[in-house]
Amino acid sequence: MPTSRKTSRKPLLYAAGVAVAAVTLGLVSWQASAPQDEEHSRPAASASASASDAPDSDSDTGAFAELKALARREDGDKLAVGRTDAPVVLIEYSDFKCGYCAKFxxxxxxxxxxKYVQDGTLRIEWRNFPIFGAESEAAAKAAWAAGQQDRFTAFHAAAYAEGAKAKGFGEDRLVELAREAGVPDLERFKADMTGERAAAALRRDREEGYRIGVQSTPSFLVNGQPxxxxxxxxxxxxxxxxARAQAKGKGGR
Known part of the structure; x- marks a missing residue:
């Protein structure tokens, strides 16, 4: 796994359980040096470990099998693109206020x-993992709400466009982004983004990230490899x- 990376990070309050999960699953390499702030993140220091250093790096066995199994492959997943039976799944944990997430x-x-989604090789599943406070959380819920009207990817592109973060993610701005993304029913969008289903979806994504030791954004899994x-x-x-070659060699996903 590459060892030079750019991430944004904020301290989390789930240290004990997360630390155990990070070591158990060989994810020491998630850790990054904290940026100065979310506007001017600096490149993180080299990783303290890599996927190749972790025990049992075969994605179908050991710790990596547990990570590979996080791919949901759910029909109708509004926060995913690509075939549910694609041989490779990339899971992305990201925050709309994260500059490096926007760059990616x-x-x-x-x-x-x-290159890969259009030919059926890759499925991308997004996980909302807000770490920069209330506006990050609001943007995550708004993205989910846009997805309920099949406009998640368009909202995602609008929210990560050059200069978008500088305008903030207050409620009026989120509605403006939804309009830019072509969300057809803005009243439904506003109700959805403040509703319990959006909050539950965010909890599901964030708790998954905490459980495996994610502390910085963006972070990724490619068939379980971080x-x-x-x-x-x-x-x-x-x-x-x-990952595609490994899947082909095993005669399946």
Missing amino acids: ARDTEPELVK IAGAQPLGAFTAAIDR
Whole structure:
């Protein structure tokens, strides 16, 4: 796994359980140096461990099998693109106020969609993992609400567009982003983003991240193999190609 990465991180209050999970699952490499703030994040220090250092790096056995099993592959998942039976699943834990998440969304993700999602190789499943406070949480719920009207990817693109973060994610701004994304029923959108279903969906995603030791954004799993930070495109294509070859060699996903 690449060891130089760019992430954003804020302290979490779930230290004991998360630390156990991180060590157990070989995810020491998630950890990053804290940025100065979410606007001016600096590159993280080199990882203290890599996927190849972790015990039993075969994605179908040991700790990595547990991580690979986090792929939901749910029909009708509004926060996913790609076939449910794709041989490779990339899970992304991200925050709409994270500058490096935005960089990945603008520079890398479209290339992965073009190269791998469109030919059926890759499925991308997004997990909302807000770590920068109330506006991060509101944006995550708004993205989920946009997804209920099949506009998640358009909202995702609008919220991560150049300069979007600087305008904040207050309620009026989120409605404006929904309008930009083509959400057809804005009244339903407003009700959905403040409703219990949005809150429950956010809890599900965030608790999953806490459970496996995610502390920084963006963080990724490629068929259970962790990648930390907004790595160059080549790091993701290498991981996806490797996972595809492993899946093909096993005659299945």
